[in-house]
Every structure is written in C-alpha cells, then in structure tokens.
Amino acid sequence: MIKRIKNKLIRDGMLSLVITVVKIVFKKTKYKFSGGVVQRNQYNTTRRKHIYEDIWINKSVVFKGRSDFSDEASPYLDWRAKRLSFLEKKMPIQENMTCLELGAGFGDISFYLASKNAIVTCCEGNKNNFTILESKMSETSNISCKLLDNDKDWSKEFAANSFDLVIHWGLLYHLQNWERDLRLSCRVGKAICLEIEVLDSSDPYLSNWRRETGNDQALNGIGVVPSWASIERIFVEEGMLFERFDSAEINSGIYTYDWVAKNDESPAKNLSGGQRRYWIAKKES
Numbered sequence: 001m002i003k004r005i006k007n008k009l010i011r012d013g014m015l016s017l018v019i020t021v022v023k024i025v026f027k028k029t030k031y032k033f034s035g036g037v038v039q040r041n042q043y044n045t046t047r048r049k050h051i052y053e054d055i056w057i058n059k060s061v062v063f064k065g066r067s068d069f070s071d072e073a074s075p076y077l078d079w080r081a082k083r084l085s086f087l088e089k090k091m092p093i094q095e096n097m098t099c100l101e102l103g104a105g106f107g108d109i110s111f112y113l114a115s116k117n118a119i120v121t122c123c124e125g126n127k128n129n130f131t132i133l134e135s136k137m138s139e140t141s142n143i144s145c146k147l148l149d150n151d152k153d154w155s156k157e158f159a160a161n162s163f164d165l166v167i168h169w170g171l172l173y174h175l176q177n178w179e180r181d182l183r184l185s186c187r188v189g190k191a192i193c194l195e196i197e198v199l200d201s202s203d204p205y206l207s208n209w210r211r212e213t214g215n216d217q218a219l220n221g222i223g224v225v226p227s228w229a230s231i232e233r234i235f236v237e238e239g240m241l242f243e244r245f246d247s248a249e250i251n252s253g254i255y256t257y258d259w260v261a262k263n264d265e266s267p268a269k270n271l272s273g274g275q276r277r278y279w280i281a282k283k284e285s
C-alpha cells in the first residue's frame with residue numbers, strides 16, 4: 001500500500017513537494033556541508049508566521065515564500081527602530097542628504113529616511129521582495145528603487161562618492177563576494193553605516209561560509225560571514241575612518257551588539273542572532 005502511494009507520488013512528481021512540506025512543518029531539516037555552517041529558519045520561528053522558502057518542483061516554483069519585514073510580529077520592527085534611532089544620534093538625517101540603502105527588503109528603512117526629506121535610492125536583490133518594494137513607490141516621492149544583486153560586480157551602477165550615506169544593514173553575510181561588495185559600498189559613499197553578523201576573530205582574513213535558504217536570506221544560496229577584523233581591514237584599505245559601536249542600545253531580541261570579544265573564531269551561537277557589529281565609517285578628507 002505504502003509502496004503504491006509512494007510510486008503514485010513519484011509518478012505525479014509530487015514526492016519532493018510532500019517531503020519539503022513535511023520538513024518545513026516539522027522544522028526538522030538539517031544539512032551538513034563540509035565548508036561551513038548551514039542556516040535555515042534561524043530565527044525564533046514561533047514569532048514568524050510565513051514560510052520563507054520558495055518551493056520548487058521540476059524547475060518551477062509551486063509555492064512562493066514570503067519575507068516578513070513589515071508584519072506586526074516581525075522581529076525586524078524593533079530591530080530596525082533601534083538601529084535607526086542609534087544612527088540618528090550619531091549622524092542626523094538632514095534634508096536633501098543623499099542616501100543609498102542596499103539589501104533593503106521592502107524598503108522600510110529607506111521610506112523612513114525619505115520621510116526625513118533625504119533623497120533615497122533603495123536597492124534590493126530578491127525579486128519577490130523587490131516587487132513589493134516597487135509597489136510602494138510613488139512618482140512624486142524623493143525615493144527611487146533598483147533591483148540590484150550585490151554579489152555581482154555593480155561598480156558601474158553609481159559614481160564614486162555619489163551618496164552622503166550608504167546604509168548596509170543585514171546584507172553582507174548573505175553574499176559570497178562580500179569583500180568586493182564592501183569595497184564598492186565604501187567607494188560610492190562619503191560615509192557608510194554597516195551592520196552585520198561576524199565571526200569573533202581578530203584574524204583580518206578569516207571568514208566562514210554557509211548555505212542559506214529563504215526570501216530574506218542569501219539571494220544566491222550561500223553567504224559568507226567574515227571576522228570583524230576582516231571588515232576593519234577593508235575599511236582601512238579603502239581609506240575610511242571608522243568607529244564601531246558595541247552598544248547595548250542597539251540590542252533587540254536575538255540581535256546583540258554589546259558582546260565581549262573572545263577571539264575564539266566562533267560563529268554566532270544563535271546563527272544570525274547574537275554576534276553582530278555596527279560601524280559608521282567615513283572617508284578621510
């Protein structure tokens with residue numbers, strides 16, 4: 001009987017759908033890869049109501065996953081508010097300030113900056129997220145949006161120093177080409193606010209990769225988590241003066257910034273939560 005059902009499911013191409021759904025429902029999926037850690041539904045899933053992953057069968061999407069950047073219970077809300085109010089204390093958003101946001105999700109941060117009369121360019125790489133972001137644009141507003149994959153060489157997109165401020169939050173560790181992306185981000189801005197998860201290491205060349213799935217995770221399926229020292233090396237090499245804020249004021253739920261470095265090369269215990277850092281870097285003038 002079981003064999004007959006199984007054969008029928010295989011015949012109808014439904015087996016992988018059933019397996020994927022069962023795995024997602026029971027949140028039991030675990031992968032092992034040799035080079036790094038695998039991240040999957042890493043957040044406090046009880047607070048999340050969406051399935052984030054697209055489900056593919058025979059090369060086509062049969063179910064579209066969803067991000068929850070703006071939902072009422074989303075952990076993004078408080079986390080975003082804390083990072084924004086901290087930024088405003090350190091670097092007030094002024095009228096006509098030009099801002100670039102990268103990996104913007106549904107653009108909530110950009111819309112806030114635009115409400116302060118900044119002139120904002122809002123970029124996102126995931127087409128599902130971008131469609132929602134784009135639908136929120138209005139012709140008259142001081143905000144525009146662009147579909148941009150930060151893993152690609154985007155050096156031709158913007159001229160050097162075109163922006164007073166680049167907001168680069170929650171994105172770098174979703175990239176494979178993180179180093180090129182960080183260098184480009186430094187080059188197009190006079191200042192950058194960078195927020196990411198890091199490895200706890202003073203080794204300026206250490207990083208660790210992992211596979212990621214989900215609509216608010218790595219667009220290209222692999223993310224690299226660099227050590228905090230690797231980030232600071234790039235700032236120095238790009239001629240940026242930087243300040244890092246290991247401040248409890250930015251802590252929100254699983255996202256923490258005031259942890260004390262042990263330099264034991266560890267990844268965050270709570271995957272994307274836990275071990276994060278927040279920098280503001282400016283061009284030496």
Ligand SMILES: C[S@@+](CC[C@H](N)C(=O)[O-])C[C@H]1O[C@@H](n2cnc3c(N)ncnc32)[C@H](O)[C@@H]1O
Nearest residue numbers: 103105125126149150151169170174216218219
């Ligand atoms: C963790 S969310 C952060 C959202 C927002 N920046 C924040 O900090 O609240 C990561 C975002 O980066 C986007 N992303 C992932 N890989 C990307 C890539 N290669 N290029 C551009 N965006 C990417 C995701 O789609 C998602 O919107």
